[in-house]
Amino acid sequence: MCTSPTLPASPPASSPIRQHGRRVTVRFTPTPEPLPVLPQYFDALFQAHGEQHWWPGQTPFEVIVGAILVQNTSWLNVERAIANLHQAKLLTPSAMQKVSQSRLARLIRSSGYFRQKASKLKAFVSFLRKNHHGSLASMFRTPTATLREHLLGVHGIGPETADSVLLYAGNHPVFVVDAYTRRILQRHGLATGKESYEALRSLFEKSLPTDPQLFNAFHALLVLTGKNHCRTRAPFCSQCALRPLLKHLPEDAQ
Secondary structure, three states: OOOOOOOOOOOEEEEEEEEEEEEEEEEEEOOOOOOHHHHHHHHHHHHHHHHOOOOOOOHHHHHHHHHHHHHOHHHHHHHHHHHHHHHHHOOOOHHHHHHHHHHHHHHHHHHHHHHHHHHHHHHHHHHHHHOOOOHHHHHHHHOHHHHOOOHHHOOOOOHHHHHHHHHHHHOOOOOOOOHHHHHHHOOEEEEEOOOOOHHHHHHHHHHHOOOOOHOOOOHHHEEEEEEEEOOOOOOOHHHHHHHHHHOOOOOOOO
């Protein structure tokens, strides 16, 4: 299903920028060589499970809110918070800009760390207003690498959240790496566990065609596999679509 990847140019060792009054340095680490086997992993998962229609959200802004709220919690807890925001009619940048931070925190309490997350949401809508006049369309017209640096300069937005915003809300071609992805790669001997986030992101982007729909579908399938099969304890390998590609079963596998 996948074609030969087009390899992007290697990034510099570091990229210092001045963003919103503070200096931010995005550091890059040496990346592994492309993995020709990764398209086979996608094909196996897609044939078994199909399109996942992920990330859940009715609008790009709702996707961004969800990407911030899901930090350090489950999606079930985020769904409750988003339902409260829907009911309060706060799922637009302008409405979230106007609401008090204390009320916002109360509405998203179910997501955990709700005071910190309210501060993060406020920081994002403030960034959007100051830099793009409150327009997500304007923000997402920014070139991918530039916008990623800008997002990483916003309070509370780290690499995984920034890439989720870029890919799922903005349809930019970046691959999202999460704990499920790391676990699957390690169990299959494709990573050691010592790689940085940037190294693993680059690994996927070098090994696959530069296609946001493909990145979206693949990441969603890895999340599904991590939840249902490649579990932290007692992995359910016997029914996993990736079982034929696994050389050695984990000791506690079912």
